[in-house]
Amino acid sequence: MWDSESDSTVGREYGNGVLNSSKQEVKNDGFERRDQSWHVTTDIPSDLLVQVGEVSFYLHKYPLLSRSGRINRTIYESKEIELKRVKLDDLPGGPDAFELAAKFCYGVPVDLTPANISSLRCAAEYLEMTEDLEEGNLIFKTEAFLSYVVLSSWRDSILVLKNCEQLSPWAENLQIVRRCSESIAWKACANPRGIKWAYTGKPTNVSSPKWSENKETSPSRNQPVPPDWWFEDVTILRIDHFVRVVTAIKVKGMRFELIGAAIMQYATKWLPGLVKEGAGENGNNKDNSWKGGTLHMIVAGSKEDLPSIQMKEQRMIVESLISIIPPQKDSVSCSFLLRLLRMASMLKVAPALVTELEKRVGMQFEQANLADLLIPAYNKSETLYDVDLVQRILEHFLVQEQTEPSSPRRQSFSDKHGYEGSPRHSSHNAKMRVARLVDSYLTEVSRDRNLSLTKFQVLAETLPETARTCDDGLYRAIDSYLKAHPMLSEHERKRLCRVMDCQKLSIDACMHAAQNERLPLRVVVQVLFSEQVKINNAIANNALKDSGESHYHPVIPTRKTLLEGTPQSFQEGWAMAKKDINTLKFELESVKATYLQLQTDMENLQRQMEKMTKQKQTSAWSSGWKKLSKLTKMSSMESHESGLQEPVLLQAEQVRKPRRWRNSIS
Template sequence: MNRLIYESRDADLDKVVLDDIPGGSEAFELAAKFCYGIAVDLTAANISGLRCAAEYLEMTEDLEEGNLIFKTEAFLSYVVLSSWRDSIQVLKSCENLSPWAENLQIVRRCSESIAWKACANPKGIRWAYTGKPSKISSPRWNEMKDSSPSRNQQVPPDWWFEDVSILRIDHFVRVITAIKVKGMRFELIGAVTMHYAAKWLTGFIRDRTEPIDEGSNSSTWKGGLHMIVVGTKDDIPTVQSKDQRLIIESLISIIPPQKDSVSCSFLLRLLRMANMLKVAPALVTELEKRVGMQLEQATLQDLHIPSCSKSETMYDVDLVQRLLEHFLVQEQTESSSPSRNSFSDKHMYDGTPKGNVPNAKMRVAKLVDSYLTEVSRDRNLSMTKFQVLAEALPESARTCDDGLYRAIDSYLKAHPIISEHERKRLCRVMDCQKLSIDACMHAAQNERLPLRVVVQVLFSEQVKISNAIANSSLKEGGESQYQLMIPNRKTLLEGTPHSFQEGWAAAKKDINTLKFELESVRAKYLQLQNDMENLQRQFDKIAKPKQMSAWTSGWKKLSKLTKMTGLETNDTGSQVGNAEQTRKTPRRWRNSIS
């Protein structure tokens, strides 16, 4: 105080303003009482502010032994840091003391103390904590040191979740980071992350009928998040959009890298809010990769992520396409790796082997087919996006294409103006041989499908029926099975629309007409070829000189008469006369030549 007055160099100074003292007027009042010898009660509520104020006022041991800095440090070290709740309360009070509390290591020491206690064996915990069993009151809980707790009074492994969730996000991250260093199980780290999100992120707690940021025009999402409400409505903290963005970015950074540390549903809901609040693209990409690792655990409701960009579609189809690509990359990486990580023992109750790639792909294929059925109703969805998403998975991922057929039919119903060529291109993503009998029956009567697809469906079903009849004939009772199969085939053929039957008959008639025209053209081509050869011979006869030797002219006449004999045979059609002439002419020339 003396230095402040001296440095002001104001003779008429009657007031000293201390507007930057940490802890505010309450901390300064306690420090002043301490200077005048008035008893000051040190508590977890005022110790952090008083410690920072003592540092600001330079109340060190150089002036007097047992000064305020020494006393507050002793209270922090021996009282606060040994208590669970005091450490939480002091760390909470440090939120308004930055950067003093950080520079004085109060935040670090409290975080370390909380981390050590959180990692303690639950069987040895005797201190009070929020969320303890309701049957045990606080006084009796502290008296249970010598009594062994019964089964219904055992401390749960998540006993510390609620207490650390009251901290601000930066202090929460510090505590979780310290807990990770102590070796806490990644399942609990992921669980406390989800607990914190449910408490602080508004969208994770209740459905919303208005955008999160009322002043922002970019957020147009309405509702869709369902999680268990923690506490009462009065306990729900109000967080602005900017703070929620910081919370989401921090939570993404502390999620454990293990595959099943958090649920896929949580990741997708976090991704939904990250897109709405314009989180950093690098963190969004990292979150998409995490979702791709567990995409087989997602549900259809989780994939209903609204499009927050300038896209005209209601749902973000491009995002789902990227998630599917990350999933395929992850599956390919795991399949090439000798030691693969299964997604959890809790998912292996069905007795399937760990890391069964086809099963994961089949689950994702069913999910994608259901998603395509939902988004196909959007008239702004382009056929290219639909086709790319449908063809992203390999053919082995689908043993039955009923879901894909349902999506295609829904798209054709919502887009009736597309051309016939586009309909054929869209139907190429479906394998008619993988349709069930019910789907074939529906497709045979579906006038939205192209004629060629209907014919393929009927043909594939006929092949299936023929194979079934052939297999059943090798067994006993084959005749009865044959009788059961025939009505199905008749019903299938009779169920074909009349318009398709007429179209098929017209197509067969056109094919026969084309065949007849092709034969006519072929005959005309042969006739023209003969005429050209006759003209060529006449031209050669006129062009050749007449002065030739007897030997040469004899050979030319022989060749000419031989060819003319063959032509006369083809033109006249008299086989007997031509045969006699053919026999006589060579003999006459042979005599003359010899």
């Protein structure tokens, strides 16, 4: 192998010695530039004009025809008898590359360097400067320099790959990109003991990493080579070439956490605003070391919001980075994934990649912090924050926990790098951390008046009940939602409070809830009752400890004793609640009295109706009997006349008896 000093020396000797041509058909003293044209200083006038872009080259046919198959074919296949002008607008490398190729054709010494070798190799391929025309032609020379000089040097491989960005697709088709990427990957994965640590991106007086085959050579007396020594160099590459390098490094078997750290550093450099200073809940997250700029709250993506790189380029960068993140958990931090997800939502990245990124966040959701979770809604939603996105991430987290319930959890990103406050936890503790995070998120987004009650309730109830040992955070979120939505009906407020378990509230939360006028009265009563039960149990436990008895049955204290052991604020809350209860009882008694009065009035009306009905029936019966009495009198008179008085009297008596019976019936 060569170190950086020997690389440049070999390149200069190789260029000045081998590229000198002894077969100069046209005597020349060199090339000179006049405005936008190049002229050969010879005694023979030029007979061919080569136009490359806006630059004109006044040359001679024979030196070019002897070494360039393309120009040779262009001239001889032309319909013009004397072709004096050739246009090469699509030549890779442009006028600079053609200048070097023309000098080579004239036998002028050409210095091959990492800065010009890629463009000159592509230009030689374009001009078809092969061995069929002349031995040792330009294709052979440049290919040898690439293989034996460039690919042996770390710095030269990086610079050549960087210069290939303007040579697509020629550099890709000539395998320059592939060979440089594999060379970089091989050196990045090699044992760093043979490297003297230095960066390519540093000033020119600082050499690049030096490679030595001698194992006795010490890497550096001042400081050892860190494992991420290659990060800064590869981040200067364009995204497609960076992907090629990272893919080759993966094949070599590098540790996934180093690959993830390189991806994060690349994103910091090429995605301004992705990472902010002071990231993390406690401010001691490693994310603080990536300072790519200030994070702005972008509500709608536009070109004005992206001053450094166009949206299309940033979308391509985000999509490429998502596709090369190692599949292992904790290869990158959750904070980085969430910020990348924010940009993906803003830039309208492909839905499949967004879903993949959401799953990755769900795998390590317990490491997230609230600031990164507040992702604005870029899809023209009514809400300020994308609550649906957090809901999907939470569902991915629960699915991940269910699929791997018994597997040991890997060490988190912060554990591996020695950060505080992130020890290894069990699955249950991870759910508890996520529950606290979700409660904090609900408290923050509940201030949005456009947040519907259904979305709030669904997000709060997604986690199982066992995930929350205390519902104080959920109570704060509910109270914040009630403040921001004062027009909720009684039914909606009760529905909102159902997501909370009153028995899981602390004493401070119960004291606050007892005086909270926004809560439904039923919830206040439940809070007071649960707190009374807690006080009873506490008194019983204290009495048990004082007495030292093993079998103690606590006696329910009197109301006076209970109130004496209750805080004053709690007593005031209980008094207010009791006053409200008494008011409701009084109103209920009033309603009952009104109901009884109405029932009495109804019974009176029914009696009057019955009397009226009875009178009508009585008048009908009396008129009928009057007619019957007339007939009886007439018959009695006739009987008297005929001497039949006794039978008539008997008949009259028989008639009167059913009358008395009917009257009694009526």
